[in-house]
Amino acid sequence: METVVSRLEAAYPGLPRGERAVARVILDDYPFAALESLRTLADRAQVSPPTASRLVDRLGYDSFTDFQTAVRADAQDQSRLRAFAAQTSDPGSAARELQDGLAGALAAVNTPLLDSAADALAAARSVWALGGPLSELAADYLVRQLGALRPEVRLVPGPAHERARSLLDITPHDLVVAYDFRRYSAPTSAYVRTARERGARLLLITDAWRSPLADHAQVLIPLPHEAAGPIAPLTHQVAVTELLLVATASRLDSAARLTELDTLAAALRRDGT
Numbered sequence: 687m688e689t690v691v692s693r694l695e696a697a698y699p700g701l702p703r704g705e706r707a708v709a710r711v712i713l714d715d716y717p718f719a720a721l722e723s724l725r726t727l728a729d730r731a732q733v734s735p736p737t738a739s740r741l742v743d744r745l746g747y748d749s750f751t752d753f754q755t756a757v758r759a760d761a762q763d764q765s766r767l768r769a770f771a772a773q774t775s776d777p778g779s780a781a782r783e784l785q786d787g788l789a790g791a792l793a794a795v796n797t798p799l800l801d802s803a804a805d806a807l808a809a810a811r812s813v814w815a816l817g818g819p820l821s822e823l824a825a826d827y828l829v830r831q832l833g834a835l836r837p838e839v840r841l842v843p844g845p846a847h848e849r850a851r852s853l854l855d856i857t858p859h860d861l862v863v864a865y866d867f868r869r870y871s872a873p874t875s876a877y878v879r880t881a882r883e884r885g886a887r888l889l890l891i892t893d894a895w896r897s898p899l900a901d902h903a904q905v906l907i908p909l910p911h912e913a914a915g916p917i918a919p920l921t922h923q924v925a926v927t928e929l930l931l932v933a934t935a936s937r938l939d940s941a942a943r944l945t946e947l948d949t950l951a952a953a954l955r956r957d958g959t
Contacts, residue, residue, distance in 0.1 A: 689760045690753070691716060693745045704737040705744065715944065718835065720757040721936040724750050730941045754936065761932040790910040791922035795929055802905045804933035806889055807832065810861035814852065814881070816842035817864065817923075818871035824891075824923035825865050831931050834947055835940045842877060849877055858885030865923055866890065866897035875899055891923060 694709050701709060708731040712720045719727060728738040739750065747753040795803075807813060813832065815825040826841055833839040842862075843849055856862075862881045866874050875898060882888060882902050890903035894910055909922050 690720065690745070690756050691760070697744060701741070701744070704731075704733040705741040707731040707733055708738045708741045717757045717761045717932055718935040718940070719944075721754055721932065722941060723939065726939055726941040730945060758932060758936075761928065792925055792929065794909055795907060795926055799905070799907060800929060800933050803889055803907065803930050804937055806861050806887060806905055807863070807930060807934040808836070808937035810838075810887070811857065811859035812838035812840070813861050813863060814840055814842050814856070814886075815863040815865075816874055816877060818866065818869075818874055820920055821865035821867055821871075821923055823920060824927050825863065827924055828863060828927050828931070831927075832934065834944065835931075835935055835938050836943070849873075853877070853880055853884060856881050856884045856886045858887070860886045861889060862886050863889045864891070864897075864899060866899055867893045867923075868895060870897050870899075878902060891926065 691713065694713055698706065698709050698713075708727060711727065711731045719730065722730075724735050724738055728735045731738065742750050742753045745753070747756065813829075813836075815828050816822065817825040822841075829839050829841045840852070842852060860881075862878055864874055864878050866878075878888060878890075878899050879902065887905075888899070888903045889905040889907070890897060890899055891907045891909070892900060894908060896906075896908055900906055900908075907926065909926065
């Protein structure tokens with residue numbers, strides 16, 4: 687199946703210099719760069735918006751909106767395929783069950799729910815993420831990726847005294863993102879309940895049986911029953927997190943932040959050699 691990336695790679699050798707610069711920005715930071723505004727994308731490539739628009743036309747899309755719709759569809763498909771390939775190469779029934787479960791998890795995040803979650807992630811003054819012994823890996827993935835797109839994104843620390851310190855400044859303008867799955871985490875519950883008492887909003891990603899925290903959530907994403915295998919739930923969590931990141935990126939103007947991040951990273955690599 688032809689994807690946005692495959693179209694870009696096929697067209698790249700014959701592109702004029704300006705359009706090639708736009709394509710390079712998209713390919714280097716896909717899908718996030720492609721989900722920014724047309725002007726932001728052009729600024730990152732150091733070209734004019736009409737140049738960026740000509741690239742979209744050349745790729746065969748009717749408008750920049752159609753181009754971004756295709757990018758979002760690609761991102762959802764790739765999240766499913768990457769997570770499945772990372773977990774198993776077994777073509778048997780267990781692998782098919784895992785694949786079906788993952789598809790169900792992604793389908794559970796319908797458009798209104800995805801919009802609500804992305805709006806909350808983009809608008810919060812600060813975002814704090816946490817999970818249980820396994821799901822904290824998904825929380826860490828969210829923090830690493832979202833922190834490149836916007837400021838004030840942090841992983842809730844582990845020790846109790848550090849968690850208490852993080853709660854001191856939480857306000858109703860802040861968002862806690864909690865991943866809570868069976869056997870539900872008591873430390874996660876304690877942190878979230880205290881944060882809610884202090885007015886923070888809650889985006890909760892949980893399972894079909896629903897965490898005891900479900901009644902506290904402003905945005906609730908319940909995933910279907912686990913598929914085969916003990917690590918399937920983490921697969922679902924990471925894949926759904928990628929959907930949230932893609933949707934949130936389209937609501938943020940992250941060009942200057944990403945450019946500064948690239949500059950700082952390059953300087954650190956240079957100074958470290």
